[in-house]
Amino acid sequence: MLGRHLRALPVTERRREHGGATDLPAPWPLALVDARTKTYAEGFGPLYHRCFTVRAVNAAGEARDVIDVLARDLDRGAPPHAVTFSRESGQPDRMLVGDEYRVYMPAPWDGPVRVLARTERSFRFGTLDGHLEAGQIEFRADDVGPGRVDVTIEVWSRAGDRAAEVVYRFLAVGQEIQAGLWVQFCLGAVRLLGARREGPVREITRRVPPEELDGR
Template identity: 25%
Template sequence: MPKDEQVQSDGAGKLIERRYWVEVQGSQRSIQELMADIQLNIADYAPGLLADFEKSKGSTGTLRPGDEFAIKILGPWNGDVRVTDVSDTHFELRTLEGHPEAGDIRFFIEPLEHFPDAFHFEIRSLARSRDGLVSFAYDTVGVGKKMQEQTWVAFCERVAEQSGGEKIGDVQVRTLYEEDLHPVVKAEAE
């Protein structure tokens, strides 16, 4: 039986926007080639000890809306996601019933403005915790937050490595809570 999607309004606690990004110059691959590789080999970009992606629905060799992944996350954080949008420069996942978060995560790549041979790769999530217990463990105790950050920073590092280019600085991380979010971002979650 298919699992229901968990949108932001299904969750508990504050709406949180998390962003992880890296900028790279001198890539040996076009942004479309690199994104195609990420889409087809997402498990190779995620650190397997922290988050192991396994495609549970959909064809191999493609990424399409409706495909699903079972993610084994270190500790009691396992969850499933469904692909909701795909293009040659991005894809988006939505959490499914039982995932520790309720919301969406978007992976995208774009040329870096004012740098002809550079790109910006970003992972952006907009979610709430699934319930009060997850919210407490994530935000108050900080257990899930550290693992999530390590996972997506490592993912960004691997994108930079697989591009064949050089990082411009370190991987950047930013977290904004509901009260600090732009009204447009808040509207996305409704």
């Protein structure tokens, strides 16, 4: 995973900014909140709002096509041998609100997630108890012209416990593992579209201090 991340850095444009209240994720749908729910408010340390975006050109499909493929099998966009998604509830070959998955990585970053939203062009996960992060992640695609599709992965994440905060925040290991994974996932989506990448994968990370999260 580290090797893939380092190879992808030349095609990645990275920016760091200060974040604030506008960087918080949407609330969980009330019908999906239960004892296993793990929102960002239950995390530790700062919240990182990150967007990874790539433009695919000369695409053979449209935005809804790549989202449909990923919703049927998330591993189709994942970098091989780096991450895999295992369905834990729901029906095979489809994704519905309330379905659950477990993300397996070659590091102590495995964790359960629940589908919070699903449209033709997007789906969103929320973390569950047992995940080393607390937050949400959304995959979406937008048609921006004939044969042109923007693929975006938007992440709102916070360390899930005190131990994870040390690795995630102070050692920055978790942040780089996450960046490498989602950059590779963006490139995988371009391949699924039968397209070529136009420009870099753009990464914007906005850090929200923990004092701005207290009581939210």
